[in-house]
Amino acid sequence: xxxxxxxxxxxxxxxxxxxxxxxxxxxxxxxxxxxxxxxxxxxxxxxxxxxxxxxxxxxxxxxxxxxxxxxxxxxxxxxxxxxxxxxxxxxxxxxxxxxxxxxxxxxxxxxxxxxxxxxxxxxxxxxxxxxxxxxxxxxxxxxxxxxxxxxxxxxxxxxxxxxxxxxxxxxxxxxxxxxxxxxxxxxxxxxxxxxxxxxxxxxxxxxxxxxxxxxxxxxxxxxxxxxxxxxxxxxxxxxxxxxxxxxxxxxxxxxxxxxxxxxxxxxxxxxxxxxxxxxxxxxxxxxxxxxxxxxxxxxxxxxxxxxxxxxxxxxxxxxxxxxxxxxxxxxx
Amino acid sequence: xxxxxxxxxxxxxxxxxxxxxxxxxxxxxxxxxxxxxxxxxxxxxxxxxxxxxxxxxxxxxxxxxxxxxxxxxxxxxxxxxxxxxxxxxxxxxxxxxxxxxxxxxxxxxxxxxxxxxxxxxxxxxxxxxxxxxxxxxxxxxxxxxxxxxxxxxxxxxxxxxxxxxxxxxxxxxxxxxxxxxxxxxxxxxxxxxxxxxxxxxxxxxxxxxxxxxxxxxxxxxxxxxxxxxxxxxxxxxxxxxxxxxxxxxxxxxxxxxxxxxxxxxxxxxxxxxxxxxxxxxxxxxxxxxxxxxxxxxxxxxxxxxxxxxxxxxxxxxxxxxxxxxxxxxxxx
Numbered sequence: 001x002x003x004x005x006x007x008x009x010x011x012x013x014x015x016x017x018x019x020x021x022x023x024x025x026x027x028x029x030x031x032x033x034x035x036x037x038x039x040x041x042x043x044x045x046x047x048x049x050x051x052x053x054x055x056x057x058x059x060x061x062x063x064x065x066x067x068x069x070x071x072x073x074x075x076x077x078x079x080x081x082x083x084x085x086x087x088x089x090x091x092x093x094x095x096x097x098x099x100x101x102x103x104x105x106x107x108x109x110x111x112x113x114x115x116x117x118x119x120x121x122x123x124x125x126x127x128x129x130x131x132x133x134x135x136x137x138x139x140x141x142x143x144x145x146x147x148x149x150x151x152x153x154x155x156x157x158x159x160x161x162x163x164x165x166x167x168x169x170x171x172x173x174x175x176x177x178x179x180x181x182x183x184x185x186x187x188x189x190x191x192x193x194x195x196x197x198x199x200x201x202x203x204x205x206x207x208x209x210x211x212x213x214x215x216x217x218x219x220x221x222x223x224x225x226x227x228x229x230x231x232x233x234x235x236x237x238x239x240x241x242x243x244x245x246x247x248x249x250x251x252x253x254x255x256x257x258x259x260x261x262x263x264x265x266x267x268x269x270x271x272x273x274x275x276x277x278x279x280x281x282x283x284x285x286x287x288x289x290x291x292x293x294x295x296x297x298x299x300x301x302x303x304x305x306x307x308x309x310x311x312x313x314x315x316x317x318x319x320x321x322x323x324x325x326x327x328x329x330x331x332x
Numbered sequence: 333x334x335x336x337x338x339x340x341x342x343x344x345x346x347x348x349x350x351x352x353x354x355x356x357x358x359x360x361x362x363x364x365x366x367x368x369x370x371x372x373x374x375x376x377x378x379x380x381x382x383x384x385x386x387x388x389x390x391x392x393x394x395x396x397x398x399x400x401x402x403x404x405x406x407x408x409x410x411x412x413x414x415x416x417x418x419x420x421x422x423x424x425x426x427x428x429x430x431x432x433x434x435x436x437x438x439x440x441x442x443x444x445x446x447x448x449x450x451x452x453x454x455x456x457x458x459x460x461x462x463x464x465x466x467x468x469x470x471x472x473x474x475x476x477x478x479x480x481x482x483x484x485x486x487x488x489x490x491x492x493x494x495x496x497x498x499x500x501x502x503x504x505x506x507x508x509x510x511x512x513x514x515x516x517x518x519x520x521x522x523x524x525x526x527x528x529x530x531x532x533x534x535x536x537x538x539x540x541x542x543x544x545x546x547x548x549x550x551x552x553x554x555x556x557x558x559x560x561x562x563x564x565x566x567x568x569x570x571x572x573x574x575x576x577x578x579x580x581x582x583x584x585x586x587x588x589x590x591x592x593x594x595x596x597x598x599x600x601x602x603x604x605x606x607x608x609x610x611x612x613x614x615x616x617x618x619x620x621x622x623x624x625x626x627x628x629x630x631x632x633x634x635x636x637x638x639x640x641x642x643x644x645x646x647x648x649x650x651x652x653x654x655x656x657x658x659x660x661x662x663x664x
Binding site: 075099 | 416418
């Protein structure tokens with residue numbers, strides 16, 4: 001991406017703007033500072049809760065548990081089945097497919113940068129990753145495992161006895177549901193993707209984006225996408241009503257029972273959106289171009305021109321960051 | 333393991349033998365050379381077929397395909413689901429569990445060192461990894477995917493068009509069933525586990541095994557286990573009749589229809605047997621100790637003493653090698 005951007009000739013406008021700024025500050029600028037100021041680069045780590053410190057021992061244990069299929073009823077489904085590191089830590093199918101091949105109601109969100117979200121799941125039914133972690137294990141369509149049974153299974157392995165004791169050194173009986181959730185949440189807080197071309201651009205590398213990507217950033221801001229897709233993860237973590245093609249999902253209404261929440265979903269992150277297709281709560285939208293057009297139509301009441309769609313799509317491609325380092329654990 | 337072995341005091345017999353040999357050859361020896369001569373260390377690579385050269389491009393493509401769930405009917409099952417690198421490249425459940433949660437008839441063998449086997453599957457129904465690779469993709473209980481459909485899916489991705497073209501540069505239309513099989517087989521030929529404690533011992537490191545492991549090696553040879561479990565992968569790749577507890581599986585008879593093949597299965601490799609539990613064609617045997625006792629009883633007509641079982645089990649633990657390097661691929 002960087003190489004490509006460097007190879008592009010500067011547009012006339014950018015070249016003029018660049019020389020004007022260089023005369024006074026010797027820092028190259030493309031004249032889009034007012035736009036850049038409305039965005040935030042992604043930090044390397046999200047907020048860490050005071051009651052679940054991010055220790056190397058907990059990260060290691062959480063890494064093991066994330067890939068552990070023996071905490072599913074079938075013994076073959078782990079968190080990594082639907083949050084597959086080979087597939088942008090999601091599954092790239094329309095809707096999650098789990099226990100006995102059952103197909104869930106919604107598209108599997110990526111776990112990348114999920115620690116930056118202020119609520120979890122499409123409907124925000126859990127406030128944090130600790131709450132989120134236990135959902136799919138128990139869900140009859142996903143891992144279909146009773147949590148007490150999961151704890152019993154883990155207790156059968158000496159290695160887990162050792163690793164839980166290392167992660168929770170002050171506890172006499174550390175293999176608990178709570179500690180399972182805390183370890184999984186801790187591991188997931190390390191799965192972030194900093195240093196995307198857009199992050200490098202926001203930090204001053206004017207060549208990190210192509211001109212089309214910059215045009216897309218401008219269109220993204222000027223058209224109001226940024227109203228909801230803002231902050232480091234490009235989501236306001238708020239809930240907005242939308243019925244995408246083919247969906248009858250009532251969204252957050254299922255959580256609150258409040259008519260005002262009918263069809264509302266939490267704004268998804270746009271980080272790595274190019275590698276976390278398909279899109280929307282029902283996963284029925286295959287391409288970014290279609291997704292941009294649908295969002296313009298449904299949320300902004302605009303029919304985007306093809307050029308605008310192409311520019312915003314190019315911008316969204318600049319949000320793909322460096323995939324996190326992790327190891328496939330050697331499970332017991 | 334090495335550290336542990338070095339920390340052990342030498343037994344008197346070993347010490348005497350050691351000093352006797354050192355006096356004449358300055359090479360330490362434990363006096364078990366006649367046993368060592370009956371075994372072979374595991375090479376770093378198995379035989380490579382003349383018509384499927386092992387190129388880096390094919391290894392890379394095969395690595396991608398091995399982790400590719402979109403060549404399953406559900407879109408979530410890949411080779412790595414049942415041959416999970418976190419679980420000794422097998423699944424550590426009794427019998428393979430695949431499409432729609434269906435449970436297969438047999439225990440999933442590890443793919444580690446499978447290139448050393450002279451036939452594939454428990455019943456040897458395929459002669460090589462090229463033939464093996466296509467079985468689970470099509471099997472209705474496993475990935476349940478029509479092969480033509482799998483090829484169509486792969487063709488949808490530009491990255492696969494590129495990677496197949498790189499792997500098969502002389503072909504104008506390289507995404508074929510044959511080339512899918514060849515790439516998967518090539519990747520699997522790299523999944524070997526050399527340098528186990530036993531291999532280091534066979535190469536002259538007298539401290540690589542504990543005394544109990546050496547006693548186990550002697551018992552393994554003297555009791556006749558070595559008759560079938562021989563050669564670098566500790567299998568003769570031959571077929572032998574056995575009905576383990578709980579099994580009514582007719583084995584190779586299903587392949588040949590020959591009464592002489594009733595209940596026959598190919599001798600499994602013992603490489604990494606300690607990390608590829610459970611055991612036997614039906615996966616009903618949980619521990620190595622039970623497995624050793626059953627094999628003594630069923631194949632050798634012997635009731636092993638507890639000490640013999642413990643020694644052989646210790647020896648089998650020395651067959652766990654270095655897990656292969658590989659990368660979780662970034663799939664398209």
